[in-house]
Amino acid sequence: MPADAADSRVRGRVIIGTMGLDQHEVGALAVSRMLARHGFEVLYLGRFNTPAGLAGAAVEEDADVVGVSVHSWEYDAYVDELVTRCHEAGTGVVLGGSVLTEADRVALPLRGIDAVFGAYATEGEIIPAIDALVARRRSGALWPGGEPDPLVLRDRVVVITGAARGLGRAYTTEAVRLGARVIANDIDADELAQIAGEAVTTVDADVSTPAGARAVVDAALESTGRLDGVVSNAGALRSGSILKVSPEDVDHVLGVHVRATFLLAQAAGRHWRAEATEGRAPGATLVTTTSSAGLYGFRGEAAYSAAKAAVAAFTIVAADEFARFGVTVNGVAPVARTRLTAWMGAPGSDDPADDPLDPSHVAPFVCWLLGPAARQVSGRVFEIGDGSVSVATGWTPGEPETLPAHHDAAQVDAIMRRLVARAHPPHPILTPQLPTEP
Amino acid sequence: MSESPGRQSFYGPADATVDYARDLGDPGQFPYTRGRRAPSAAAGSGWIHRELSGEGDPRRSNGQLHRLLADGALGVDVIGDNPTQSALDPDHPMCEAAVGTTGVSICRARDFVELLEGIPLDRITLSHSLPAAFAIAGQHLAATELGFDPTVLRGSAIQGPLYTEDCSYAMFLPFDIRMRLSLDSIMFSLKHMPRFHPYLEDTYFISDGGLDAVEEMALGFVQLREITRQLLGRGVPIDAFAPRIAMLVNCRMDIFEEIAKIRATRRLYARMMRDEFGARDERSCSVNIAVHTSGLTLTAAQPANNIARGAIQGLAMALAGVQGLEISTFDEPFRTPSAEAHQVGLRTQQIIHLEAGAGRVADPLGGSWYVESLTDELETRIDELVRQIEARGDAAELVDSGFFRSIFHAGMDRHSRQVHSGELAVVGVNCHTIPPAEDQLLRDEAEERFPADHAHVERIRAWRATRDKDALAQILDEVSAATTGGDDLMGPIRSALAGEASIGEITGALRMGVGHPADPFARSSAPGRS
Numbered sequence: 001m002p003a004d005a006a007d008s009r010v011r012g013r014v015i016i017g018t019m020g021l022d023q024h025e026v027g028a029l030a031v032s033r034m035l036a037r038h039g040f041e042v043l044y045l046g047r048f049n050t051p052a053g054l055a056g057a058a059v060e061e062d063a064d065v066v067g068v069s070v071h072s073w074e075y076d077a078y079v080d081e082l083v084t085r086c087h088e089a090g091t092g093v094v095l096g097g098s099v100l101t102e103a104d105r106v107a108l109p110l111r112g113i114d115a116v117f118g119a120y121a122t123e124g125e126i127i128p129a130i131d132a133l134v135a136r137r138r139s140g141a142l143w144p145g146g147e148p149d150p151l152v153l154r155d156r157v158v159v160i161t162g163a164a165r166g167l168g169r170a171y172t173t174e175a176v177r178l179g180a181r182v183i184a185n186d187i188d189a190d191e192l193a194q195i196a197g198e199a200v201t202t203v204d205a206d207v208s209t210p211a212g213a214r215a216v217v218d219a220a221l222e223s224t225g226r227l228d229g230v231v232s233n234a235g236a237l238r239s240g241s242i243l244k245v246s247p248e249d250v251d252h253v254l255g256v257h258v259r260a261t262f263l264l265a266q267a268a269g270r271h272w273r274a275e276a277t278e279g280r281a282p283g284a285t286l287v288t289t290t291s292s293a294g295l296y297g298f299r300g301e302a303a304y305s306a307a308k309a310a311v312a313a314f315t316i317v318a319a320d321e322f323a324r325f326g327v328t329v330n331g332v333a334p335v336a337r338t339r340l341t342a343w344m345g346a347p348g349s350d351d352p353a354d355d356p357l358d359p360s361h362v363a364p365f366v367c368w369l370l371g372p373a374a375r376q377v378s379g380r381v382f383e384i385g386d387g388s389v390s391v392a393t394g395w396t397p398g399e400p401e402t403l404p405a406h407h408d409a410a411q412v413d414a415i416m417r418r419l420v421a422r423a424h425p426p427h428p429i430l431t432p433q434l435p436t437e438p
Numbered sequence: 439m440s441e442s443p444g445r446q447s448f449y450g451p452a453d454a455t456v457d458y459a460r461d462l463g464d465p466g467q468f469p470y471t472r473g474r475r476a477p478s479a480a481a482g483s484g485w486i487h488r489e490l491s492g493e494g495d496p497r498r499s500n501g502q503l504h505r506l507l508a509d510g511a512l513g514v515d516v517i518g519d520n521p522t523q524s525a526l527d528p529d530h531p532m533c534e535a536a537v538g539t540t541g542v543s544i545c546r547a548r549d550f551v552e553l554l555e556g557i558p559l560d561r562i563t564l565s566h567s568l569p570a571a572f573a574i575a576g577q578h579l580a581a582t583e584l585g586f587d588p589t590v591l592r593g594s595a596i597q598g599p600l601y602t603e604d605c606s607y608a609m610f611l612p613f614d615i616r617m618r619l620s621l622d623s624i625m626f627s628l629k630h631m632p633r634f635h636p637y638l639e640d641t642y643f644i645s646d647g648g649l650d651a652v653e654e655m656a657l658g659f660v661q662l663r664e665i666t667r668q669l670l671g672r673g674v675p676i677d678a679f680a681p682r683i684a685m686l687v688n689c690r691m692d693i694f695e696e697i698a699k700i701r702a703t704r705r706l707y708a709r710m711m712r713d714e715f716g717a718r719d720e721r722s723c724s725v726n727i728a729v730h731t732s733g734l735t736l737t738a739a740q741p742a743n744n745i746a747r748g749a750i751q752g753l754a755m756a757l758a759g760v761q762g763l764e765i766s767t768f769d770e771p772f773r774t775p776s777a778e779a780h781q782v783g784l785r786t787q788q789i790i791h792l793e794a795g796a797g798r799v800a801d802p803l804g805g806s807w808y809v810e811s812l813t814d815e816l817e818t819r820i821d822e823l824v825r826q827i828e829a830r831g832d833a834a835e836l837v838d839s840g841f842f843r844s845i846f847h848a849g850m851d852r853h854s855r856q857v858h859s860g861e862l863a864v865v866g867v868n869c870h871t872i873p874p875a876e877d878q879l880l881r882d883e884a885e886e887r888f889p890a891d892h893a894h895v896e897r898i899r900a901w902r903a904t905r906d907k908d909a910l911a912q913i914l915d916e917v918s919a920a921t922t923g924g925d926d927l928m929g930p931i932r933s934a935l936a937g938e939a940s941i942g943e944i945t946g947a948l949r950m951g952v953g954h955p956a957d958p959f960a961r962s963s964a965p966g967r968s
Contacts, residue, residue, distance in 0.1 A: 021520035021536045023606050026647040026734075029847050030854030047608065048532070048959070072520065072773075073887050077535030098738045098771045101885045102874045119738035119771060120857055120867050277875050 010041040012134035013063045015054060015091075017045035019082070020074050027097050028069035031126065038127050051078050055085035063091050064134040065114075070097035080376070083112035092133035092142055096121060106276050106326040110283050110375045114142075151179030152371040157224045159183045159216050161207050161264065162234030164191035166338035167289075167359045171231055172200060174363035175370065181224060185216045186234070207234060208255040213263035217271060229370040230268045231287045232261045237340045242302045250303050257307035258314070261288050265318055269327070276325030286322065287369050288315045288331040290381055295333060295392050297429040308333075312381055312394070319379030328378035330369050333392060334362040335385030343432045356387040365389060398423050442652075443815065454810035461705065461814075465759070465800035466724070469708035471701050471813065472801035473759040474724040484797040485755075486563055486762040487787040488513040489780050490730065492542035495894040496552035499542035503557055505777060509784050513563035513593070515764055516553065517541040517774065523607035525569050527942030528891075529898045532959050538891035540774050544568065545898060545942055547935045550576035551583050559586045564593035565638070565686075565728070565762070569609060571623040572941050574636060575932040578626075594635035594684050594728075597624065600661045600833055601644050604843040610958035613837050615948055618927055621668055626928040628679055635684040635726065637665060642688045642730045647846055648853025651699045652816065654688055656823035657842070659706070663824070664833045666715060676715045680722030684761075689731045691747065693754035697803060698812035699820075700727055700758035706817050728762030729755045733770040734853070739866040740877055741884040744768035749786050756796035757803055763787060769884040778883055898940075905938050913937045914947040921951030 016032045018025060025047060032042045043061050045054065054066050066086050068075065075095065086093035095108060098119035105116045115129040136142040158175050162168035163184035172182050176199045186192040189204040196202045203219045205212035220227045236256040238249035265286055275282045293301050294308020315331035322329055337344045337357040344357060352358035365384045368374055381392045399422065401415050446453070456462055465473035477483040488511050491502045503514050517523070519541040521533035527545045528537040537543050542553060557564070559581055566573045573595050581588050599616035602609060609616070620637070627636030639662045645654035662683070669679055685703065689696045707725040711717040731751040736744040748765040755763050765786055767779035775783065790796050803809045830836060856862035863869055913934045920930045927948070934944045946956030 021524060021526070021533055023520060023524070023608065024647075025605075025847075026850045026853075029647075029850045033851040034854070034858075050532075072536065072540045074520065074536040074539060074890070077890070099773070101738075101772075103885070120854075120864070122858055 011039040012065065012130060013041045013043065013061060014065045014067055014130065015043050015045060015058050015061065015063045016067045016069070017049040017054060018047045018071070019049050019051070019054070019068050019078050021048070022070055022072050022074050023047050024071035025069070027071065028067075031067065031069065031096060034123055034126065035130065038123070040130065051082040051085045054082065055089040055091070058086065058089045058091040064137045065092040065094060065130055067094045067096065067130075070095055070099055073099055079108065079111055079113065087112070090137070090142070092137055094129070094133070096126075103324050107323065110326050110328075152373070153367060154179035156180045156228040156370065157183070157220050157226050158229040158231065158370055159185065159220055159227065159264070159268070160231045160233060161185045161216065161260070163195065163202075164188045166340075167334055167336055167362055168231070168233045169195060170336075170359035170363040171233065171366050174360070174367050176200060178367055178371070180229075180367075180370070183216055183220045183223075207232075207264055208260040210263055210267075213260065213267045217264070217267040221271060226282075227268055227271055227284060228282070229285045229287065230264055231289075231366060231370070232264050233287075233289045234260055235289065235340055237301070238303055239300055240303075241300055245303050253303040253307045254310070257289075257304075258310045261311055261314060265314075265322075265329075269318075269322060269325075272322065272327045273325045282326060283372075283375060284327045285370050285374065286318060286327065286329045287366055288312075288318075288329065290315065290331045290333045292333050292335065292383060292430055295381070295383075295394070296427045299429055299431045312392075315381060316379050316394075323378060328375060330374070330377060330379070331381040332362070332366055332369070333381060333383045334359070335383065336362050357385065361385060442650075442819075449807035449811050451807060454807040454814075456810050456814070462804060462810075468712070468720070468723060469705040470724040471705040472804050474704065474726060474761065476800050477798060484791045485760055486513040486728070487511055487784060487791070488515050488563075488565070488762060488764050489767070489775060489783045490515050490517055490567070490764050491775070491780070492516045492518065493540075493774055493888075494538040494891050495543055495897070496549040498538070498891075500553050500555055500557075502777070502780070503553075506780055506784065507557070507562065509781055510788060511562075511784055513565060513762060514557070515565040515567060517567040518569075519543050520607075521545075522568060522941070525572065525609045525941050525945040526958075527898060527940045528895045529902075530942060530957075530959075534892065534895055535890050537895055539888070541567075543891060543894055544572075544576070545940045546901070546938065547576060547579050550580035554580050554584060559584070560590045562592075563762070564591070565595075566593070567596055567640070567643075569941070570595040570597050570636070571619040571928060571931055572935070572944070574623045574627050574631070574634075575928065575935050578630060578932065579936055588631050590633065591631045592633045592635075594638035594686070595623070595627070596638045596640040596643070596686070597636070597665065598640060598644070598661065600664065600837055601657070601842055601846075604837075604840075605644050605647060605846050607643075608958075609945065610954070611945070611948060612952055612954070613834050615921060615927075615952060617665075617668065617834075618924075619948075620665060621672065622926050622928040624665075624669065624679065624682075625672070625674065625926075626932075628674075628682060632682075635682050637679070637683045638686050638728075639683065640686045642686050642732075644846070645688045645849075646732055646734045648734065648849040648851075649846070650849070651688075651690070651692075651695050652819045652823055653845065653849060655699060655703055655706075655816075655820045656827065657845070658685065658687070659710075659820065659824045660827050660833065663710070663828075670715070676711070676717045677719040677722050680711055680715070680717050681719060684726040684728065686728045686730060686762075689729050689751045689755050691732070691735045691751070693750060694809060694812055695816070696751070697754050697758040698809055698816045700729075700755070700760060701801075701804075701809070701813040702817035702820060703727065705813070706821060726761045728764070729758075729760045730764045731755070731766045733766045735864075736766055736768070736770045737864060737866050738771040738884075739871065740879070741768045741771070741881065742879045743866055744770065745782060745786070748783065749790070752786055753790050753794065753796055756790050756794075757801075759797075759801055768880060769886075772884050773887070776883065776886060902940075909937060910939060910943075913939055914943055917944055917947035918951035921948055 032044050036042050058066050092114045094115040096117035100118050108116045158180045160171050163172045164186035182200045184200050185203045192202045203216045205215040207213045238253050272282045288311050290312040291308040293305040297305050319329040336359040347355040352360050362384045383390050462471045466475040492499050520536040522544045526533050528543045578588050597620040599620045624636040627634050639658050641654045641658035708723040711723045745768050752765050765783040767775040767783045769779045860868045917930045950956050
C-alpha cells in the first residue's frame, strides 16, 4: 500500500511481536489491543520473530514502527541487529517489557532504540511516544535517506582542556568545523584568547583543582544548558630519571594528568547522572588522554608514564561506572608533534597535511569518539597518529599455573622459572626515536 | 465469559446453605472439599515446600537443587530455558542467546544425569516443568543410571496437549502428536514409575497471562476431562490412572476467591470422577493439588513488596490445604529466582508452616459463611463454563480453530486494561507509586543478570560429533516411523535418548514423521541426518 494512502486512513501502522525464543505474549497482546483501540493499525506477528523478519514485514507493510515485547534478557543479543535492520527499513523501533530496567531505559536509546517502556507502561506513556515516532517517520525526519548530516557534532557542547595549543587546539578547530560548540580551557590565558569565537567559549582555569574543573563544566551548562562531551587533554611533562625527578614534579605531573581527569569526570559525571535520573539519557562522552608512554613505558619519563598509565586504568573503570547513566568513556594515546614532544624536531614539510605527526591528523578520530557513531564504543584506548591508528588491548592475564596446597622454596623457584620462560616477552620500552625512523 | 455476581459486604447463615455430609464431609472424606486428607501423625502436617529452579547448564542447576534441599526444600521443581521448553537444542541458531537464562538447558540423556546427581530421588518429589514425554523418559534413564529403582520415583510432569502451542511454549507439533505424547508418557509412567504423577494438569501456566480463577479451572477441567476420556478410550480403567493425576494451580491476590477455588476444585473433581467416570477408588476422587503463586501479581516496581505478596498468597494456600507450594519470588518480574530469592521463598513457607502453624488443622476456614458461599459460587461457575466450552464441540477442533487462543488473548487484554484503569489495584504500579530514583530496595538483587551459557553450547556441539552417525540415523528413523501408525511413541523416544539422540533431533524426527519440516525455523532440514 502506498504510504500516502495509509497515512490518510490510520493514525499509524505498527508491527508487534516477540523475538527469538522469548515466548510470553501477554505484553505484546495487551499493547496491540491498546494501540488498536487508539486507531493504530496493528500487524501482530506473534512469537519467534527475528530482526530480519520484523524489518522485512515493516517494509512489506509500510509500517511506521516496529514494537518488540521482551520477557527475558535474550533480547540483548538481538538489539543491535534490530536497530540496524529497522534503520535500513526506515521504521522506528521500540521495546517494552517488565524485564526492562531503568538502566535499560537509559542504555537502549543509546543503542538506537527509539523508545523503551517498562512494566505496565500506561497509554499516556505509550501513545504519545508512538504518535511522535509516526510523525517523525512521515515527515522524513526518522532515519532520513540520502547523505548523512556532514556536521556530525551539530549543536553538541564539548569541553576541551589544554585547548590553547597543539592537540587541544586541533580538536577545537575540528569540533567547531563539525558543528560543535566548544568550551575551550587552558591555563595559558593569552594563548587561549586567540581561539575565542562565536562557537568557542574560553575558560581560563586550572582543571587540576576542583574549582577549576567545576568552572569549565559550569561554563558549558550556563551558556547552553547541556554538556555532550569532555575531552580531558591538558598535559604537562617533567622529564628526568627516577633518581633525579623532584617530589614536586611528581605531584605536578600526577595533578595535571590524573587528578584533573578525575575532577573533570566527577564534575561532568554529576550532571550526567542527574540527567539520567530525570529520564533524559544524555548520550554523552568522556575522552581521556593517555599515551604510549603510559601503555608501554618511556625511557626517562617515569612520572609521565606512571600518570598516563593511571589515566588508562581510570578510563576502564569510568566506562564501567558511567555506563549506568548512558555515558561512554574512551581514551586516546595520540602521537603528534607538540610542545611535549619537542624531541621530534621540526616537520619535514610546511604543509601539515604532509606531516604525519601534525595534530590535525589526530583530531578527526577524537571527534568521531565525540559523535553519534561512537555511542556503542566504551572502555577502549586508541593509539592515533604518525600514519596509523589502533586499539590498544592492554594487560591480559598470562596462562596460570595452579599452585599446590603447600609449596616450598624449590617449588616456587621452579614455578617462577617456568612461568617467565613461557610468558610472552614484554613490549619493549619506548625511547625518544620517531617510530617511523629505522 | 463468566461474570462474578460481585461480593457482599458481609455474609451470614443464609448465604451458606451447605449440606455438611453432601457438600463438605470431613477432610479425607468424599467430596474432599475440606481436604484430600486430614493431618495425621503418619502423613504429617503441612505441604511440600519447593521453589521453581533451573538456570544455566545441568551442573549449575544441580548446584541450585542441592542448595535448595540444604535450605529445607522438601521437593524440587525444575523448569527448562526457552529452547528446552520448546524441545529445541541449545546450539540451534535461534536458541543460543537464550541458553540457560530462564531455566536449565536440557537436550540429552546425560543432561538429566548431571541435573540429578546426588539428589535423593527416593526421598523427595521431583516435579518438572519440562516437555513431559522427554522429562519422564530422561528421569527414568537418569534414575536407573544413578542407582535408583524407578518404581520409587515420586513427583509430577506437566501435560498440556490442548494449550501448549497457544500459551508460552510452543513445540511446533500438531495436536494429535501432542495428545499421543501425553497419553503414551502417562501410560509409560503408570507401568514403570507407579508412584509418580505423570499427568499434572498445570492451570498455572495457562492462566498467568490474565485469566480469572473460573476460566483457569474451567480450561483445566476441559483438558483433564479430554485426557481422561482418551485414556478410558485406550482401555485403561479409571482407577488405574486417576490416582496418578495431580493439579498445579495459580494463586492471585484475591485470596478468599483462591481458597474457595481450591475447595471447589476438590469437590468438583471428586463428583466428576465418581459420578461421571465411575471411579471407585477413593484416591481417584481426591485430587492432589499444588500451587505456584502468581508471577503476574508481582511487580517490577518496589520488588521488596513482592515478598509480602508471596507470604499472603502462601498463607492462603496453606489454609486451603494444598499438597505442594511454590512461592513466586521477589525477582520474578525480571528473572527466574536467584539464590537469595530462593532462600526468601523457602523461609516464607517455613515461617507460615512452623511459626504461624498453618497446616496443623485441616481447612480452618471451613464453615465460614463467606468461604462456603464463595466455594459454592466458584464450583457452579467453573462447572457451567466447562459445559459451555464442551458444548462448542470436539477439543481438537477447538484447538485448531483458535478458540482457546482467543480466550487467552482476551484474558491478557482484560488484565492489562484493569491495571491501567485502576479497577485492579496494584500497589506501586497504579497507586502508591514512588519515583524510580527512590525505588532501590532489593533493586540490584532483582535486576541482576547473567549471560547465556555459550560454553554449554560449545559442549553440545563437540558432543554431537562424537556420536555414531549411522546408529543415530537409525534410531531417529524409528521415532519417525512410530508416528505413522498408532504405535507407542515412548519406547522409541526413550531408546533414542538412551542412544544419544538429542531432544531437538527426536522432536525433529517426530515432525518429519507427520510430514512437517524437522526444524520449525527451517534452518536445517534434518538434524542428525546430515
